[in-house]
Amino acid sequence: MHIQPSGSQLIIGGWKETSLVDVLESVSFTLWLSYCNFKCPWCSNSRLARGYEKKVVPIGEIVSHVREARNFVDYFHVTGGEPTLQYRSLVTLYLKIKEETGLKLSLDTNASLPEALQYIFSHVKIDHVAIDVKAPLSVAALYARVAGLQTKIAEKIVERVREGIMLTSQNTEFLELRTLLVPDLLSPSDIETISRELANLDLKVPRIAYVVQQFIPYEGVPDEYRNKKKTPRELVKQTAERVAKVFPDNVEIWYRTIEDGNVRIR
Numbered sequence: 001m002h003i004q005p006s007g008s009q010l011i012i013g014g015w016k017e018t019s020l021v022d023v024l025e026s027v028s029f030t031l032w033l034s035y036c037n038f039k040c041p042w043c044s045n046s047r048l049a050r051g052y053e054k055k056v057v058p059i060g061e062i063v064s065h066v067r068e069a070r071n072f073v074d075y076f077h078v079t080g081g082e083p084t085l086q087y088r089s090l091v092t093l094y095l096k097i098k099e100e101t102g103l104k105l106s107l108d109t110n111a112s113l114p115e116a117l118q119y120i121f122s123h124v125k126i127d128h129v130a131i132d133v134k135a136p137l138s139v140a141a142l143y144a145r146v147a148g149l150q151t152k153i154a155e156k157i158v159e160r161v162r163e164g165i166m167l168t169s170q171n172t173e174f175l176e177l178r179t180l181l182v183p184d185l186l187s188p189s190d191i192e193t194i195s196r197e198l199a200n201l202d203l204k205v206p207r208i209a210y211v212v213q214q215f216i217p218y219e220g221v222p223d224e225y226r227n228k229k230k231t232p233r234e235l236v237k238q239t240a241e242r243v244a245k246v247f248p249d250n251v252e253i254w255y256r257t258i259e260d261g262n263v264r265i266r
């Protein structure tokens with residue numbers, strides 16, 4: 001599944017001129033692209049991910065808004081949905097942003113489209129990449145439940161995600177790996193399994209961080225998960241402390257909650 005709008009356009013949900021939550025310790029101009037190849041039942045951007053929120057916007061219009069915000073931000077960050085579905089137009093956008101603003105570039109992805117990532121990395125340097133590692137890559141049935149996929153499809157997807165993570169680690173200077181502690185789907189020991197798998201990949205990146213994130217039932221979450229309670233802050237913190245024992249010392253460990261914001265524990 002690839003979504004390729006014609007010419008120099010992108011299908012987007014919107015943007016925020018200054019965001020403090022998308023790149024650790026930095027301010028970003030954040031752009032949301034529509035559509036996703038996953039159907040996570042807890043997705044806080046489900047309307048955007050499922051293509052109900054979308055508008056076709058010329059790349060030049062986005063660039064001019066970023067230019068205006070240039071002095072207030074460190075990064076130009078693109079998220080979604082799954083932004084790599086529009087990889088060709090995305091590369092055009094990144095190159096124009098770099099040329100006209102000089103900002104550092106950032107991407108948030110589920111890493112399931114390694115060919116698209118390869119295309120992006122071969123055309124433009126992405127300074128920061130955030131990868132959402134949804135579930136243990138060794139347990140396809142669980143990955144399927146967390147990402148809203150059929151198990152047969154998830155069996156192939158987990159291999160592609162592993163490939164996407166390896167590829168990204170060779171092409172960026174700052175890799176931020178993240179997992180959301182989703183109630184009734186993932187337990188702290190699942191997060192520990194994910195951490196062990198990532199630690200075993202022995203990723204070589206100048207800066208690497210793992211972030212345990214809190215689930216919050218925002219308005220955009222589908223009904224099925226809208227009525228769940230947010231993950232308790234203490235549980236998120238304790239889980240981050242637990243995985244700190246799993247990762248090697250060069251990996252920064254963080255947790256992110258509404259109560260505490262981004263907290264580095266190591």
Ligand code: SF4
Nearest residue numbers: 036038040043049081
């Ligand atoms: S959480 Fe991310 S990967 Fe999952 S459906 Fe939403 S946008 Fe897609």
